[in-house]
Amino acid sequence: MPEAPALELDGLERHYGDRPALSGVSLSLPAGQTLGVFGSNGAGKSTLLRVLATLLRPHGGTARVLGAELPKEAWKVRGRVGYLGHEPLLYPQLSAEENLAFHARLHGVAPARAKELIDQVGLALRANDPVRELSRGMIQRLSAARAVLHDPLLLLLDEPRAGLDPAAADLLDPLIGAASGRTRVVVSHDPATPCDLALGLRGGSQVSLGTPDPAKLRELYT
């Protein structure tokens, strides 16, 4: 029997007041694949990620994430997705290690995993420094470590390379890149971002879906 898709969306809608932020988004993403989400500012990319992360309720259509229907079975999704958004979701006054240890406790993960990840993202020497003293790139690395702390099946990544130098981006590849083997949804402004399926959004509406074609995706930004 074929494996159920990791993501199944059918006519997904979400509004902010009267303003539609997402409408008519329909797609199916097999497990282990990467969905690239493209579109100019305000196209609804981040809203889509927040809906999939259960941080926003869908207002119409259906959404199944890892087999669970949103919003009814949102509790089944939490703890199985890793979310890396625009906000690092870290406490500036706590150290890198304290931040990860806190999230580890919430997810029921051993504290040793937090230390292991701090090493992996190259922050071992800054582990005890308050996050407010870290550079933007370091905070992004720590935030990526937070997103994969609980070994999620699905990664929701909003411009994950923002603020990273090439070496740091390479460092994160085994954790959040295609090499991680996880199903991924990656929001990007770079039409050349590698993915298996490309979703184009404009004004909250789905305008394209299919094999990634950088030339076509570039039209979304004109």
Place this chain on the structure above:
Amino acid sequence: MIRSAGAILRKDLRLEVRTKESVPAMVLFVVVVYVLFHFGLDRDTLSGDLASGVLWVTLLLSAILGVNRLFAAEQLDGILLAPIDRTAVWLAKATALFIYLVAVQIVAIPAFALLLLGPGLDPGIVPILLLADIGLAATGALVAGLASETRARDLIVPLLLLPLLMPVLIAAARATTPLFDGPDGDLGRWLGLLGLYDLVFVLVSIAVFDYLLED
């Protein structure tokens, strides 16, 4: 749920120790108001219901400061992504607020006695304070959660919280009046009302907090 609440509480207390944003502001507010009453009323001592009213209105307003700050530094999305019972957030915030209130009162009550009562304070005030603090903490954490995602938090918290806390103010003030040389009252009745209020708002918070944090 207790384990998750414990993790959030430890994190909140650690943040408060490092930032000193809530308790020092609350203590300063209370002490300054008692000093103002001392000079503004131009009396060395107060007694009865006036003393009780000054004590409790000031403590209540200082609690608003703490409630406003409860979610200010919170990275709520990070917590909401975890597979935890969201009531753990309320439990942690209510416990943190209770600890803040007790810490404030350790300074505020002697300051009140020194500035407005004269020497000596009946230790019978302790159970009244503790019962009132439970009610303040339970309701405060509930309202803070409700207002956490709004821009007008500083306005919404007092507007919602002060009416909800009127029973606490009335019962605590009435229970305290006899301790300040006021007429004897039915202490058991007022303590019972405080206990009932605590029970109702703890149960209401447990029942609804999960839904408050839903988008």
